[in-house]
Every structure is written in C-alpha cells, then in structure tokens.
Amino acid sequence: MSRPRFPRAASLKPAEAATVGIAGLGLMGGAVAMALRRAGVGDPKAGGRLLACDRDDGTLNAALTRQVIDQGLSPREMLPRCDLVFLCLNPSTLLRFLEARMGDFKPGALITDIAGIKGKIVEAVEKNLRQDLDFIPGHPMAGSEKGGFANAEKCSFQGKNYILTPLERNRPENLEYLEALIRRMGFGRITLTKAEDHDRKIAFTSQLCHLIAAALIDCEADTEITRFGGGSFEDLTRIAMLNAPMWTELFIENRELLLGRIAQFERSLDSLKALIEAGAETELRERLARVRDRRAAMSG
Amino acid sequence: MSRPRFPRAASLKPAEAATVGIAGLGLMGGAVAMALRRAGVGDPKAGGRLLACDRDDGTLNAALTRQVIDQGLSPREMLPRCDLVFLCLNPSTLLRFLEARMGDFKPGALITDIAGIKGKIVEAVEKNLRQDLDFIPGHPMAGSEKGGFANAEKCSFQGKNYILTPLERNRPENLEYLEALIRRMGFGRITLTKAEDHDRKIAFTSQLCHLIAAALIDCEADTEITRFGGGSFEDLTRIAMLNAPMWTELFIENRELLLGRIAQFERSLDSLKALIEAGAETELRERLARVRDRRAAMSG
Numbered sequence: 164m165s166r167p168r169f170p171r172a173a174s175l176k177p178a179e180a181a182t183v184g185i186a187g188l189g190l191m192g193g194a195v196a197m198a199l200r201r202a203g204v205g206d207p208k209a210g211g212r213l214l215a216c217d218r219d220d221g222t223l224n225a226a227l228t229r230q231v232i233d234q235g236l237s238p239r240e241m242l243p244r245c246d247l248v249f250l251c252l253n254p255s256t257l258l259r260f261l262e263a264r265m266g267d268f269k270p271g272a273l274i275t276d277i278a279g280i281k282g283k284i285v286e287a288v289e290k291n292l293r294q295d296l297d298f299i300p301g302h303p304m305a306g307s308e309k310g311g312f313a314n315a316e317k318c319s320f321q322g323k324n325y326i327l328t329p330l331e332r333n334r335p336e337n338l339e340y341l342e343a344l345i346r347r348m349g350f351g352r353i354t355l356t357k358a359e360d361h362d363r364k365i366a367f368t369s370q371l372c373h374l375i376a377a378a379l380i381d382c383e384a385d386t387e388i389t390r391f392g393g394g395s396f397e398d399l400t401r402i403a404m405l406n407a408p409m410w411t412e413l414f415i416e417n418r419e420l421l422l423g424r425i426a427q428f429e430r431s432l433d434s435l436k437a438l439i440e441a442g443a444e445t446e447l448r449e450r451l452a453r454v455r456d457r458r459a460a461m462s463g
Numbered sequence: 464m465s466r467p468r469f470p471r472a473a474s475l476k477p478a479e480a481a482t483v484g485i486a487g488l489g490l491m492g493g494a495v496a497m498a499l500r501r502a503g504v505g506d507p508k509a510g511g512r513l514l515a516c517d518r519d520d521g522t523l524n525a526a527l528t529r530q531v532i533d534q535g536l537s538p539r540e541m542l543p544r545c546d547l548v549f550l551c552l553n554p555s556t557l558l559r560f561l562e563a564r565m566g567d568f569k570p571g572a573l574i575t576d577i578a579g580i581k582g583k584i585v586e587a588v589e590k591n592l593r594q595d596l597d598f599i600p601g602h603p604m605a606g607s608e609k610g611g612f613a614n615a616e617k618c619s620f621q622g623k624n625y626i627l628t629p630l631e632r633n634r635p636e637n638l639e640y641l642e643a644l645i646r647r648m649g650f651g652r653i654t655l656t657k658a659e660d661h662d663r664k665i666a667f668t669s670q671l672c673h674l675i676a677a678a679l680i681d682c683e684a685d686t687e688i689t690r691f692g693g694g695s696f697e698d699l700t701r702i703a704m705l706n707a708p709m710w711t712e713l714f715i716e717n718r719e720l721l722l723g724r725i726a727q728f729e730r731s732l733d734s735l736k737a738l739i740e741a742g743a744e745t746e747l748r749e750r751l752a753r754v755r756d757r758r759a760a761m762s763g
Contacts, residue, residue, distance in 0.1 A: 304691070304692065304693030304694070305693060305694075306693060306694075323693065323694075324689075324690055324691065324692060324693065326690075326691065352690055354690045354691070361691070364688060364691040365691055367683060367688065367691075367696075368688060368689070368691045368692045368693070368695070368696035369691075369692075369693055369695060369696065371679075372679070372695040372696050372699050373695060374732070374735060374736075374739075375675060375679075375699070375732070376695075376699070376758075377731075377735060377750075377751060377754045378728055378731040378732040378735055379671075379672075379675075379728060379731075380754045380757050380758045380761075381731035381734075381735065381750070381753075381754050382727040382728050382730065382731035383667060383727075384757070386757065386760040386761045388664060388667065388668060388761065389624075389668075389761045389762045389763045390624060390626075390652055390654045391604070391624065391626065391654070391661070391664040391665055391667075391668045391669075392604065392624060392668045392669075392763055393604030393605060393606060393623065393624065393668070393669055394604070394605075394606075394623075394763075395668070395669060395672040395673060395676075395702045396667075396668035396669065396672050396763075397763035398698045398699070398701070398702075399672050399675070399676070399698070399699050400758055400761075401698070401758070402695045402698075403754050403755065403757075403758040404755045404758045404759050405751060405754075405755055407748045407749075407751035407752040407755060408748055410751055411744055411747045411748040411751060414739045414747065415739060415742050415744060415747070418739050418740065418742070421739065422736065422739065422740060425732070425736055427682040427683075428678055428679060428682050429729075429732075430682065431677075431678040431679075431681035431682035432674070432675070432678040432725070432729075434681075435674060435677060435678055435681065436674075436722065436725055439674075439714045439715060439718050439721065439722065440718065440722060442715050442718070444711055444715060447711045447714065447715070448707045448708055448711040449707075450677075450681070451677060451705060451707035451710055451711060452707040453681075454677045454680045454681050454703050454705075455703065455704045455705055455707060457680050457684070457686060457703075458676075458680045458700055458701070458703040458704045459704050460686040461686045461688065461689045461700075462689045463689045463692055463694075463696075463697035
C-alpha cells in the first residue's frame with residue numbers, strides 16, 4: 164500500500180470543521196483549548212471537534228464538564244483523528260511523547276508545540292518526524308505564576324507575543340493556516356525566527372528574568388519584607404512563584420545560552436556597582452539616563 | 464519676647480482647616496497635593512489652604528489652573544503660613560532646603576518628607592531642627608517610571624505601603640495626626656520603623672530592584688528584544704525608566720547597605736548558576752520549589 168508522499172494537509176480544512184487535539188491540559192494546554200473554543204475552532208456544529216489527552220483523568224473530566232473540549236481520550240485514540248495537534252507538554256515529556264506516538268498521528272497532520280526552548284525540539288523533529296507530517300515549532304509568550312488547568316482561564320493571550328521557528332520543510336500553506344489560528348486566539352505580534360535565535364533571546368527575556376527573580380527571593384528569608392515594597396519588588400519577584408520542574412528543564416536544557424546571558428548581566432551589574440562604590444555621580448547619572456532612554460525605546 | 468518651648472502644634476487643627484504646604488511639585492509632590500485635595504485636607508471652605516512652592520513657575524501655574532493648589536508661593540512666603548509641610552524633594556535638595564529655610568517655618572509646625580533614604584535625613588534633622596518644630600520622616604512607597612507633575616495624576620496611592628521612621632522627640636499626637644492623614648490619602652499599611660531598618664530593607668526591595676532592572680537593560684542593546692517578551696521582562700525592566708538624578712543620589716547615599724544587598728543577591732545568583740552549570744536537576748528543582756513557596760508566603 165503506498166501513501167502519497169505529500170498528502171494535502173488534512174489541517175487545511177476550515178478551522179471550524181477541523182478536528183483539533185491538545186496533548187496536555189495544564190495551564191497552557193487549557194488556555195489553548197479555551198482560546199480555540201472561543202474562536203470557534205473545532206466547532207461540532209461545523210463538523211469539527213476539540214479533543215484532549217492528559218495523564219490526569221480528573222483534568223479531562225473538568226474540561227469536559229466545562230465544555231472546553233468535546234472529548235477526553237488516550238493519546239492512541241486521539242492522535243489518529245486529529246487534523247491539527249497542539250503539544251502542550253514540558254520539553255522532556257514532549258520529546259518522549261513524539262518518540263512514542265509518532266505512528267499514531269493522522270497522515271498529513273499539522274503539529275505544533277508550545278515549549279519554551281526550541282533548539283532541542285527542532286533537532287528531534289528534523290531527525291525523526293514522519294515524512295507526511297508537518298511540525299511547526301512555536302512558543303506562545305504567555306503564562307502565569309499559577310499553574311495547572313484550574314488557572315488556565317486567567318491566562319490571557321490577548322495581544323501577547325507568539326514566536327514560530329518554522330522548519331525549511333514546513334508547507335507554506337500550513338504556516339499561514341497556523342498564523343491565522345494564532346491571531347484568532349488573540350495573540351498580537353507573531354515573530355518568525357530560527358530556533359537558535361529564539362533560544363538566545365528567550366534566555367534573556369524569560370529565563371534570566373525568572374532566574375533573577377528566584378535569586379532575589381532566595382537571598383531574603385523575611386516574608387514580611389513586602390511591607391517595604393512599593394510595587395517594583397512585587398513585580399520583579401511574582402514570577403519567582405515558578406513551576407519548579409518546568410523551569411529546571413528550561414534552565415538546564417538551554418544552559419549554554421543562559422550562562423552566557425547571566426555573564427552579560429553580571430558584567431553590567433558589576434560595572435554599575437563599581438560606579439556606586441566609587442561614588443562616581445556624574446558617570447552613574449549618565450549611565451542611568453542612557454538605560455532609561457533605551458528602555459523607553461522598547462515596547463511593553 | 465519668650466516663646467513657649469513646646470507650643471501646641473499648630474498642625475493639630477482639623478486637617479480641613481489646616482494650611483498645608485508642599486515643597487516641590489514633582490511626581491510625588493503633585494500626587495500628594497492631589498491626594499490631599501481629594502481628601503478635603505486644607506479646604507478653603509473650612510478655612511484651610513493648600514500652598515506649594517516649586518523652582519518651576521510653569522508647574523505652579525499648571526497646579527493652580529487645575530485647582531490642585533490654592534496658591535503658588537516662594538518658600539520664604541509659604542513656610543511661615545503652614546501648619547503642616549510636606550517636603551517632596553530629592554534627598555540632597557531636601558537637606559539644602561532645610562538648612563536654608565529653617566528660620567522660615569511657622570512656630571510649632573509639623574513637617575514630613577518623602578525621601579527614599581531616611582538615615583541621612585534623620586541625622587540632619589536631629590542635629591539641626593529648630594526646637595519648636597516637629598519633623599516626622601516618611602517614605603510613601605509609590606511612584607511611577609514617568610516623572611514630573613504632568614504624570615502625578617496617574618501615580619496612585621491606593622492601598623500602597625507607607626513607612627514612617629519617627630524620632631524620639633516626635634509628639635505622639637502629631638504622629639497620630641500624620642497617620643490619619645496618610646490613610647485619608649488612600650495608603651494601606653503604615654509601618655513604623657527605625658531609619659536604619661528602613662534603609663536596609665529599602666536597599667533590597669527598591670534600590671536593588673531598580674539596579675537589576677538597569678543592569679538588564681544595560682546589557683542588551685537590541686530594542687526589538689521585546690518581541691520576545693512574555694511579560695516578565697517588561698515587568699522587570701519597566702522601572703529601568705528611572706529618574707537618573709534621583710536614583711543616582713539614592714544609590715550613592717545608601718551605598719553601604721546597597722552594596723551589602725548586591726553581594727547577597729550575587730551569592731544567590733551564583734549558587735543557582737552553579738546548579739545549572741552542573742546540570743544538578745534534583746537540587747535545582749528543590750531550590751526553585753523552596754523559592755516558589757517563600758514568594759507565595761509574601762503578600763503582593
């Protein structure tokens with residue numbers, strides 16, 4: 164039995180009529196399911212479906228009861244039905260899932276993920292992906308310090324950034340399709356870049372920031388310290404309420420780039436510290452003024 | 464002519480009927496004036512007044528036009544009329560102002576300030592304050608990355624922290640009076656503490672956080688980096704749009720305590736970095752979980 168090498172992507176059904184599967188209904192998977200439902204993607208009235216698998220049956224039941232999904236299934240039952248799959252798993256689980264379930268995906272399916280590192284994912288996909296499947300790696304820049312499906316509703320995508328790191332083999336029509344879907348979920352800017360570029364920039368904007376927040380809390384045992392907070396400490400350290408297993412993976416998987424970013428940050432901190440120590444008012448004032456101008460030129 | 468050594472504080476007039484002066488109508492002085500006005504303090508209908516002095520006549524005129532104050536005056540004209548004075552000046556300007564204007568204050572007046580460091584202020588006040596005056600040092604934990612009177616309206620005091628570092632010589636009835644006024648301005652928790660304790664804690668919650676934000680921006684020249692931001696980078700670095708002259712003063716004036724806090728932070732960052740470098744997953748995960756729990760136990 165021969166299968167056409169590049170079947171027309173099943174995912175190119177109108178999004179309303181597509182069967183969409185979400186693997187992992189944690190904070191992000193749950194928020195993706197809710198955003199797709201709100202956007203009318205996988206709508207049973209149009210012949211579509213929203214399916215999900217999760218290792219926790221309680222989560223699947225909660226999602227069913229709230230009509231966020233149409234059915235909770237095992238991966239083996241779900242994958243063969245899906246035109247489009249969102250893999251909403253921690254990086255290591257995602258890699259194991261792909262390896263174990265490669266045979267289960269529907270021929271020609273479009274697959275995407277939401278992992279916070281992209282190099283390792285791209286590497287695995289380029290090596291092992293079934294020829295007929297199309298995998299577009301992605302990273303929605305959203306989240307919350309409160310994890311799990313129970314907090315998914317509060318995780319807003321509105322106007323947030325979304326990074327895609329397409330592969331050369333990705334079909335242009337699938338990329339367009341996914342971009343349109345991402346916009347329908349409420350995201351703002353979509354940036355297309357290389358996986359390594361993503362990992363280097365994310366090491367700075369996301370991983371280093373979380374690590375700094377963790378270090379700030381790590382070095383102060385007094386939980387009453389927030390009596391002396393004016394908002395900046397609270398804003399900086401809210402993200403220290405992190406999902407420890409996931410961030411451990413992200414920090415360690417991206418360690419080379421992250422360590423480079425830490426070193427850059429430490430150099431800047433050291434040189435500001437030296438100006439303070441020396442009481443070099445004029446230089447410090449000029450340096451801070453440049454910093455202010457640079458930050459003002461950034462959005463957000 | 465002899466003057467009683469401890470005249471009954473003129474400031475103990477009902478706040479509505481008091482003449483209140485604000486020295487410096489920048490972001491904080493402007494916000495204080497607006498909060499007092501909204502609270503009905505210094506109300507002309509009750510015989511009170513809100514006065515202000517500022518080196519910039521344009522600012523005084525803007526405040527007059529918007530009826531935030533009743534009159535703009537020179538310090539020499541304003542101070543002899545005021546039952547209560549808010550000194551809303553940068554630390555160095557505040558110290559010069561106190562020295563130059565000590566003779567101008569109304570006998571028995573209650574004075575407070577809003578400077579972000581307290582040790583130097585307390586030292587100067589304990590040494591040089593006129594015997595009949597009562598000075599209660601304070602620090603409203605509010606602000607904005609957008610400075611100046613033009614942004615004062617957006618600087619909310621609602622539910623914010625306020626620190627007071629009273630002196631032994633402060634009259635209890637004046638302290639009560641000021642605390643009541645602070646609550647009427649909308650602030651939440653008022654914490655009374657020693658100046659040194661304030662300076663040590665603020666070095667952490669405020670100065671170190673601003674310095675970290677500045678260092679983060681200092682080490683990244685690409686202003687398009689926020690395309691890769693998911694909120695944490697933006698939240699952490701918004702305060703890098705700092706008032707360079709003021710923060711230069713705060714960093715350098717409090718440098719001893721600040722340098723100690725930087726060292727603590729660097730130790731924590733270094734030890735987290737070592738775990739990442741070593742790929743010590745279990746230890747890193749446990750450390751991050753402890754950080755998460757500690758931050759969750761803090762308010763805000």
